[in-house]
Amino acid sequence: MDTLSLTDFDVFLFHEGNMQHAYRFMGCHVKAGISTDFCVWAPEARSISVVGSFNNWNGRGYELKRINQEGVWVIRVDEDLSGSTYKYEIVTSSGERRMKADPYGFSSEVRPRTASVVYDLEGFKWSDRDWMKVKEKHNRFDQPMFIYEVHLGTWKKKRDGGFLTYSELADELIPYVKEHGFTHIEILPVTEHPFDRSWGYQGTGYYAPTSRYGSPHEFMAFVNECHAHHIGVILDWVPGHFCKDAHGLYQFDGSFAYEYARDSDRENHTWGTVNFDLAKGEVRSFLLSNARFWMEKYHIDGFRVDAVANIIYWANQGESAANEGALEFLKRLNTSVFEFDPSFLMMAEDSTDWPQVTSPVHYGGLGFSYKWNMGWMNDVLTYMEATPEERRGLHSLITFSILYAFSENYILPFSHDEVVHGKRSLLDKMPGDHWQKFAQYRLLLAFMTGHPGKKLLFMGSELAPFAEWKDLEQLDWHLMSYDFHHKFNSYFREVLHLYRGATPLHQWDHRSDGFEWIDVNNADQQIFSFIRHSEGEHLIIICNFSKEAYHHYKVGVPLVKAYQEILNSDEERFGGSHQINPHSLPVTKGAYHGKEGSIEMTIPPYGAVYLKPII
Structure with missing residues (x-):
């Protein structure tokens, strides 16, 4: 066994917080089919061994070497370990022994198992060069954008209740999205996560597409097929917080390595998670590199950045104190993303009135391409849920959005959050009898399509379900056998195809x-x-x-x-x-x-x- 070498400059950038491709040396890498390198950051560890299926989970002889005071540990195993499962056995400063999955692991076991899997990402043959060239030439702001937000696990299921694979989703989901007129698919977090009902928002494997649906190469093939059909792929990305599961990032080496040390800053009681310490150099490098990783290795076209309000402001303090370290991180993130790919889509899910979210960083903004218009969404749904008599007194809820519609580059979202946990489906929010509900739902879609801003709808909206999203079951596909639902679906497709073909509906979205x-x-x-x-x-x-x-x-x-x-x-x-x-x-x-x-x-x-x- 031998230890791998890292350049001093790589290590310097990693600790400084400016490393944008840490995945090239951190984590696990198979080298030329003859050896496997492991590299991990654990600043407070007393000792670390790599254990797995290749050594019967016995770390003797597989101890990592600490190469600097800041806590980078490495080892080279003179064997191709592809396909092996592994974890890091970490002894903390207090002598406690912890078994941790690889923060930079490229693949994971299928839950409920939690080990990382040695996986070589090389070898996939991409065929999306034409898509990349077209994307580079277009001004994304004057192009049509109607996004289909998808939870891959519940869009459709197999007869036995199992998940469709990435390959099966490519065969079924992509033609369906194209037929309905959507321009992009936005996937709820695909990063590995232990609990199905977190929908991916409480992650453990930031560099591993979830193994629920297949292998990393199969996910690459899914993205490649989307591009072959001129469908962009946006990932829901969660750089603000992560879950506390024992095998994940939480108290990784016994210390608060990835999260804030102070309880009031760290604990996110609303979601039962902890917040990333976005001022720490190694955490910034972890997340900046993660963004670059999905762009470079998986040809992803955009991120919907989750919970930006929780990033901008300190936890548990509301909108009273801005987190300057987090704001600096967001600016650095957007700057690095657009330096690598100016055509990339960075979308802030932000419910605050923080100014200049979509202004360039060099003009004092946060640098996002788009911001979700949560105010428009709330106002419109409040108006639609009111009776016709009540609407006369709520007139300004429809008109108010135009007063600020051009202050940012907006996306109009009716997302999963609006049709789950007792909020009812969009159709069922409409007042009145059966006919009136459908009529108003058609009206809502037409108004949304005509309003300035790009658009996003959660999967199933096109079926007009009465039931809200059931996050353990597939969509209500049987509705297509009912006349009103079938007719609404025809209308839905016609509206979206009209939107794509009519330049007044999208070309000057962000101009008054x-x-x-x-x-x-x-x-x-x-x-x-x-x-x-x-x-x-x-x-x-x-x-x-x-x-x-x-x-x-x-x-x-x-x-x-x-x-x-x-x-x-x-x-x-x-x-x-x-x-x-x-x-x-x-x-x-x-x-x-x-x-x-x-x-x-x-x-x-x-x-x-x-x-x-x-x-």
């Missing part, structure tokens, strides 16, 4: 001149009308949140020859009452609603209408 109110004040009739603009084009969108139909309704419009209806959520084929505008709508010259002309049209009950000018 991309949106223009027609009538913002009609609280009594609960009708909102507005224009979406793009370069040389525009669409008129009218949304009626009341149960009344309005005939010969006059709307101010730009002066063109005529308009034609390209979407009406009330069409009979979608389950509506078919109060539509089948013929072209001529424009009458004369100021109305502050526009040069006007049209008269039918406004359906609980309906949305999209109009396109006839030039």
